[in-house]
Amino acid sequence: PHPIFLHDYQPPEFLIDRVDLAFELDPEQTMVTARLELRRNPAATRGDGTVCLHGEQLELEWIALDGHPLNPVDYRVERESLTVQRVPDRFVLETQVRIHPAHNTALEGLYQSGDMLCTQCEAEGFRRITYFLDRPDVMARYSATLIADKTRFPVLLSNGNRVASDDLDDGRHRVRWEDPFPKPSYLFALVAGDLRAVEDSFTTASGREVALQIFVEPHNLDKCDHAMRSLKKAMRWDEERFGREYDLDIFMIVAVSHFNMGAMENKGLNIFNDKFVLARPDTATDVDFDGIESVIAHEYFHNWTGNRITCRDWFQLSLKEGFTVYRDQEFTADVASRGVKRISDVRVLRSHQFTEDASPMAHPVRPDSYIEINNFYTATVYQKGAEVVRMQANLLGPEVFRRATDLYFARHDGQAVTTDDFVRCMEDASGRDLSQFRRWYEQAGTPELHIQTSYDEATRTCSLIVRQHTEPTPGQPVKAPFHLPLAIGLLGPDGRDLPLRLAGASSPDAPGTHVLELRQAVETFHFVDLPARPVPSLLRGFSAPVKLSFDCTDDDLLFLMAxxxxxxxxxxxxxxxxxxxxxxxxxxxxxxxxxxxxxxxxxxxxxxxxxxxxxxxxxxxxxxxxxxxxxxxxxxxxxxxxxxxxxxxxxxxxxxxxxxxxxxxxxxxxxxxxxxxxxxxxxxxxxxxxxxxxxxxxxxxxxxxxxxxxxxxxxxxxxxxxxxxxxxxxxxxxxxxxxxxxxxxxxxxxxxxxxxxxxxxxxxxxxxxxxxxxxxxxxxxxxxxxxxxxxxxxxxxxxxxxxxxxxxxxxxxxxxxxxxxxxxxxxxxxxxxxxxxxxxxxxxxxxxxxxxxxxxxxxxxxxxxxxxxxxxx
Ligand code: BAL
Ligand code: ZN
Incomplete structure (x- = not known):
């Protein structure tokens, strides 16, 4: 297997404006008919008159270009692709393929879970459903017509709005869905099953009524209340905190039992591992209730951070995941306890991400290469990615950060963009230069911060010498210093925060937390006007994802604890x-x-x-x-x-x-x-x-x-x-x-x-x-x-x-x-x-x-x- 490199990124040669899919669903064999409207991408840098579509484990039944069946000499099917020769600049390609959901044990593409059929397309599962340009920077409008046995699969769902349905003569029924929002293929979804829904509704800030449905197998109907409450809380919070309203008339969640991940943010039709939906007090623990609340919120928040604005390529995965984890962390902090949430997030970061950073799988928040993208849904991309967004939020302050995210949503709505585009919005809204800060996306490894403190009675000065160092990681032998916020306080003998005054500053800060910005490998800070040796409280709120060491006695620790x-x-x-x-x-x-x-x-x-x-x-x-x-x-x-x-x-x-x-x-x-x-x-x-x-x-x-x-x-x-x-x-x-x-x-x-x-x-x-x-x-x-x-x-x-x-x-x-x-x-x-x-x-x-x-x-x-x-x- 060969690695794929970020530096090899090329815009797609073709774009797809419209996709019409028809599924004749059956677990043993499903027929998928696709009609794609393609046109040459004006931004493409190369082209040789052919179009090469992704496809895996598909049995091609027929293929036509602009309504004419193609001869075998006009196309080539390989293990992972379909290449069509001599195509015009704009054309309609139709294919029909046969797939076998019941035999799909990888649970990517269309597969069977219990008695239902469902999909998982992120990252590259759509190519197991039909031939396509299966990459996130190809965004298209979709319709999906689903046909299946009405008794076995009475519920047929896909993205967007249900626009038509009818019964066929042979015991099957047909439902057509249309999604008005262009989306990348990884957000496509369908579900077919004998499901029941818990229903509710939500009125958006601008007064639109949204129907909410959680679909489960009938015996689980009594375990959806917490999920529904969580969804409504998340929808309100996103309006209040980020100004983000939901955009379709219906929002659906389906709980499935066989699922590789926690959940998936498909447009308008989130598919969840049932672990993150189903809860009754006697069946689920507090940890489960907490997980459901935050995963429901996370997937919902993706509607803006991931779906409306998506990733240009999979190296940018943290663009949507880091930001969305930050958003779900903030949601939980607001609706539960901010202090406890921070502790549990840092616990996860230290136990999963720091260990990953110290392992042979260490990679930057924006990786440079991968062999299999599924291996990069990692603590680094998710949790460290969230810390990197958090640091920017803290450097900018809440009001400027909100202006910056508003700018991001306005500037990039409907686009597939990069982490760099995100940081540029932070810069443009704040007027700050974050060029050094970008290293957080580029360099792997956990910075180690060593802080030496001393107190000089004669000058009543407490000095901090701060050194930062990052160990080499695979492919990155030498690291440059990071730009990072170091939040600190100094405690007086009575345990209270002292007013902090940096040498040279005209007046002291109010007692409390002071944020120092580090940029160099070694920096020294002098705090003056301190009547006695203070006990320093360093890296408050875990203001940066670093390993901190500093000289302190057990008594200092007991004092800080108290x-x-x-x-x-x-x-x-x-x-x-x-x-x-x-x-x-x-x-x-x-x-x-x-x-x-x-x-x-x-x-x-x-x-x-x-x-x-x-x-x-x-x-x-x-x-x-x-x-x-x-x-x-x-x-x-x-x-x-x-x-x-x-x-x-x-x-x-x-x-x-x-x-x-x-x-x-x-x-x-x-x-x-x-x-x-x-x-x-x-x-x-x-x-x-x-x-x-x-x-x-x-x-x-x-x-x-x-x-x-x-x-x-x-x-x-x-x-x-x-x-x-x-x-x-x-x-x-x-x-x-x-x-x-x-x-x-x-x-x-x-x-x-x-x-x-x-x-x-x-x-x-x-x-x-x-x-x-x-x-x-x-x-x-x-x-x-x-x-x-x-x-x-x-x-x-x-x-x-x-x-x-x-x-x-x-x-x-x-x-x-x-x-x-x-x-x-x-x-x-x-x-x-x-x-x-x-x-x-x-x-x-x-x-x-x-x-x-x-x-x-x-x-x-x-x-x-x-x-x-x-x-x-
Ligand atoms: N996008 C994959 C699942 C998640 O992170 O929401
Ligand atoms: Zn996510």
Whole structure:
């Protein structure tokens, strides 16, 4: 397989103005007739009188140009293309192809999920439906006529507006959809099935009425309320915050069970992994409710950031994904808790994106090359892309940023553009020069920021020397400094923010946060008029996606934990302190834990005024995988031992306070998905976790009672997880009981699989292998694969990285089984092996051997080839 390079981009030789599609739908074989109106692109730089269309796994039945059937000498069909010779500057091309949805296990293009048919076209799935210029800078107006058996497929959906329908004589019916907005092919969608809809409506700011429909299989009709509420909230928020109104008369969401991704923003017809639609308090956890709210919002927000304005080419993926993630993050921050949201976003960034940046798959937010674009739906493009937009928003300030996004929407509506076009709007609206800032799109790697602080009593000056450095990444041996905002505060002895006055400034800033802009590799800042040594609070709100190190004592961290006005930094100080304690314990299993730590923990537990959700975050120990990232060589077993020890010690030493917190935050009244109620459940279950590790008899009784009696899945799952991790008869009984109750609910059953796959117990891999043979397990069902195989490989460091390599062998076997079925899912799994350099020589050898075994397989997909070969580069 060959890479595709950004620098080779050429405008398309032809444009397509109109597309009329007709589908005779049947799972075994579907006939697709396409009528394309093509014309030569005046902006094209080359052309040789032929047109070359993308197409994969299509059986061409007939082809005609301007109404005349073509002779075989006039066209050539190859594995991935159809070339038509001697075409005029403007013409109509008609084709009919045969495809086989029931046999499409890759779940790209048109495929079968359960009893329904649906599509997934991003990034390059449309070429599995018909021959086309399947690239995002070809935007066309579409109609789709769907014909199918009326009993089996009573609901037939596509993009835009339903303009006609009738019954045919043979038991089939026909529905025609027209989408008035030009769109790239990756946004095309169709759905056929026996579905029911939950319906509602939304009145836009300008007074237009929009019909809202969520389509599900009939037995799921009672699990759509939260999704519908989330959709309406998102529509209102986008009007208020970004001035974006919805533009069609109907907005549809369909929940499907077999789906490679989370969801897809097809114009007017979003198709969702059902995990991000279906929720009832007794079937879904708070994390699920939260995921649904933000994914519904994310896909809805794409209507402007992705659909109305799309990407010129797939290197620009972050144009729509980074910006849309930023928008969904801001939405959640506004409707829930800003502080908690920032913490959870940074947690994800550090655990997924920083590790990607430090791996052989490191790539810039705007990659320079790819072999398979599906491999670039990454934490870098999404999460780091969102951080890059966030930094621009913060550099410009809210009003100017809003002017800049208004300009972006006005200037580029209906176009396929680049990340550079986005930044130019930021520059034009603000008058700022962001040329150095553009490096965030071009350079891979996480910048490391080292800050040295000193205080001079004589001059009452606090000085900061800030150094930035970015390690080389593949293909980028030398990095230039980034332009980045560094938000800081200085705390006085009473814990309050001091007024900040930079040397030379005429007057001090008000007490609070000051944003320094860094541009050089080394910069020094002097703050004057400070009566005593302040405690610095650095990188407030995580103002840039960097790794920060600075000299500070444990006492400084305890002080920041207690007093920092920035909630994010209170959490981060606690994390840094816990990380220090845990890494000490890894080094020396006998190392003591200072009393001051337990005192601070106790004080926090007793602080009734604090936000419960934030407190739960502050009191959660760093994950084993995160601790591993902080070590030169990951000590898999040492980290697990240390974290288990500290968890147990907290449970033993703070027993009474933890029990009090558990009791005080118990279930009261019906389930509510409010920040307050979510926070109480999180804190209560965190307390129970500490107590259970301490082998506390009362805790076990409470845990069992919670499992048996809770009315919401959050509490049931929290208890089940603790019982499973404890093992023994109680664990088996709870798992059996859970299975009996929930085996008919696929999404709940996923939880049953994943709770077993993520248990740190020694027998977990044996259990996972047994579960692979369970009648409810199927490699053809991505959610099930993720809940068992990916959960084990990605969320269970201590067992996946077992020193004998059994975890690695298990993974490679699954990759080889999955690759012929679904390369996208197989390739995601390979990513679990690519960080092999972070481990000891024994594990390194075992991991490399498994990657090599994968690469030895003939006919490996380009998805898996790209990741596996980069891993060994
Ligand atoms: N565009 C693919 C799914 C998403 O990011 O919304
Ligand atoms: Zn997206």
């Amino acid at each position: 007093h920092d006005s920035d909630g994010f930094n209170r959490w981060d100080a606690a994390q840094t302190l816990m990380q220090r304690l845990l890494l000490n314990l890894v080094e020396d299993a006998e190392a003591g834990i200072p009393e001051s730590f337990f005192d601070a923990f106790r004080r926090a537990l007793r602080d009734e005024a604090s936000d419960r959700a934030l407190l739960a975050e502050v009191l959660t120990l760093p994950a084993e995988s995160y601790l591993g990232e902080q070590m030169a060589v990951v000590d898999v077993d040492g980290i697990h031992r240390a974290r288990t020890t500290l968890t147990r010690l907290i449970g033993e030493r703070l027993r009474d306070d933890l029990l009090a917190v558990y009791r005080d935050n118990g279930e009261s009244g019906p389930y509510a998905f409010t920040p307050e109620a979510v926070g109480r459940r999180a804190l209560k279950n965190l307390a129970l976790g500490y107590l259970m590790q301490a082998e506390d008899a009362e805790a076990l009784a409470r845990c069992q009672a919670q499992f048996a009696g809770a009315h919401n899945m959050t509490d049931v799952m929290a208890a089940l997880r603790l019982l499973v991790d404890r093992g023994g008869l109680e664990s088996r009984q709870a798992l059996d009981e859970f299975y009996r109750r929930w085996s008919g609910e696929s999404l709940v059953l996923d939880k049953w699989f994943s709770v077993q796959a993520t248990s740190p117990r020694e027998e977990t891999l044996t259990q996972v292998i047994q579960l692979m043979r369970h009648p409810d397990f199927s490699l053809g069902h991505p959610n099930r694969v993720r809940s068992l195989v990916s959960a084990f490989c990605n969320l269970n460091q201590v067992r996946f990285h077992a020193a004998d390599g059994a975890g690695y062998r298990f993974l490679a076997d699954r990759v080889l089984e999955l690759d012929p079925l679904n390369p996208l899912i197989a390739s995601r799994l390979v990513k679990s092996l690519i960080r092999w350099r972070r481990f000891d020589p024994g594990r390194q050898a075992l991991m490399r051997a498994e990657i090599a075994r994968i690469l030895e397989r003939e006919d490996i997909s380009k998805d898996v080839f790209e990741v596996a070969s980069k891993a060994l580069d």
